[in-house]
Amino acid sequence: MTNLQDFIRNIRKPVRLDTDYGFAAVGLDHGHINSMCSSLIEAGATLLYVYDRDMKKAEALAAKHGAVVVDDIRRIYGDDRVKLVASAGIPNERGPLGCDVMRHGRDYFVDKAPFTTLEQLHEAEKVCAETGRKYFVFYSERLQSECSILAGYLLEAGFIGRAVNLIGTGPHRIGLPTRPGWFFEREKYGGILCDIGSHQAEQFLYYSGCDDARVTHSAIGNFKYPEYPELDDFGEMHLTAANGVTGYHRVDWYTPDGLKSWGDGRCYLEGTEGFIEMRKNVDITVGGGNKLYLTNADGEFVIDARGTTGFPYFTALIRDSIERTETAMTQSHAFAAARLCLEAQKYAIELTGRK
């Protein structure tokens, strides 16, 4: 076994691509669009156009990156330099937009949740197959978390033996005054397991090393905000992969104001020879996020994961889009994660007596 510190030192970080890869941003409803654009640009892409029903938002994003605001999406489709459309629209509009984008011969990069219904997923699968285009999904709680990326590398390298179980928690601060109306409408946001649960499903498939999984249990409830009856403030799902790995995932909107982060997101990865805990956003009373705790036969270790891995997803995405490869994330993996969280949501037990 390579020494832990040597292993980490030798991780190859992504290098900015020298490319003329152009993209557009369409649908800025969720703030995630900002990091989606910035990350693609840092990886070497160029933001050419921005389109949104809110012109002010569009102008702000365009100005930041020297892009052009358009008032008709057809102007984007009419420019051959645009290879990809990025979107963080209202969740129930994401699937239909993606199909439109792919039918116009472009790849699509969408914020999670990528869909709000299984029908949207099935339509996107069909359009992917028909057009040969890609439907990339921004599962940021792993792809933009260095301790989560590092955990994957350490697992793969054998530092904790075979993965057996994952526990993932994704509590979020609700920030009521900042939320738009669609945040509280079930049809538009899709439910908590569909929404922030989608990160969890993706992480489970990734760490289990198996995209063939099923929902073994799921439940939702509204314990705290009865004034928003369509809001799930709590959700949980248990997943079982065909290789025997299991995972429990809890999401909620209860992060108290006293926490120095929007949420104490964690992953606890149990292996036959050790375990890894990711304290993603905060290490309570200690401060800082991106802490990876690893325990195995050699001892107990804590690693500040900042700067250890970089974010290889974005350069890989651009390369995949250009070279038609699947190195960032396979299409079937992205869709399998979407299917799991949609099924978990659809068949969830209601815990708080709502109809």
Next chain:
Amino acid sequence: MTNLQDFIRNIRKPVRLDTDYGFAAVGLDHGHINSMCSSLIEAGATLLYVYDRDMKKAEALAAKHGAVVVDDIRRIYGDDRVKLVASAGIPNERGPLGCDVMRHGRDYFVDKAPFTTLEQLHEAEKVCAETGRKYFVFYSERLQSECSILAGYLLEAGFIGRAVNLIGTGPHRIGLPTRPGWFFEREKYGGILCDIGSHQAEQFLYYSGCDDARVTHSAIGNFKYPEYPELDDFGEMHLTAANGVTGYHRVDWYTPDGLKSWGDGRCYLEGTEGFIEMRKNVDITVGGGNKLYLTNADGEFVIDARGTTGFPYFTALIRDSIERTETAMTQSHAFAAARLCLEAQKYAIELTGRK
């Protein structure tokens, strides 16, 4: 809301009883019998007799506490000073012994797991009802953990709002050379959810504040020790209480040698207004156990729980036995926890293809 530090300072710790309460120890197969006896003695009881098929073990325990070794359990039943029999025998012998003890007019205090089959539980429920005797169970991972006891007090006092969810993990070091044969025989130890899972079921009922619960999912497997095919080295169960509180519980025998404890046992209690994490045995890379992390609107706090609560269970048990009250733990609670872990075990999904 009372200030956290004031609240903790004002907790009333148990006081040693001035009593002539006598008890006997029968069945020393699990080392837990030592802390069961010591704790009762510290609370004011007197160990009068010890009986075990292994005379050496019996003599060692008796010598330590000035008790008498007997070679026939009838000598114990023949002495009216004996009010209770404590046992940590082989798990599948615990239920039958308890019924025998109760039929002889004594209360019973047994190590977890209290039973290995639902039939044994039903028999004990019947004998309890018939004789009016008590079947106390030593769920040590809460009752002998000050951070766990403190968590209950803080929850009850409203520091994190309403409890919504519990995640409990109970990884254990296997210590193969120290384990007796029955540890590996399913009929004798009952399976991992029955065994170390019983702590989890009890904690769930306690923190949920509701003894009416059902098993929503359970699974077992043997991922690491195929040479012991009857050993479950992994188990998990998801429980749902009638009041909507849910809990996920994972137990395993994978604690690596590098951990400075037999297991990184934790409980993560999510409330509508905050959350509590109990790092029971170890705080990885920091050291020490019995750490309680609380986060609510007022901030992030860490409390060294040692010395904050003492162990009120034992004095309460003795008082309950003398006064026929139910302050230590209700009989229905102890049995409900037993039923859940037995049902979880009986209906568990097999994850590793064993027959």
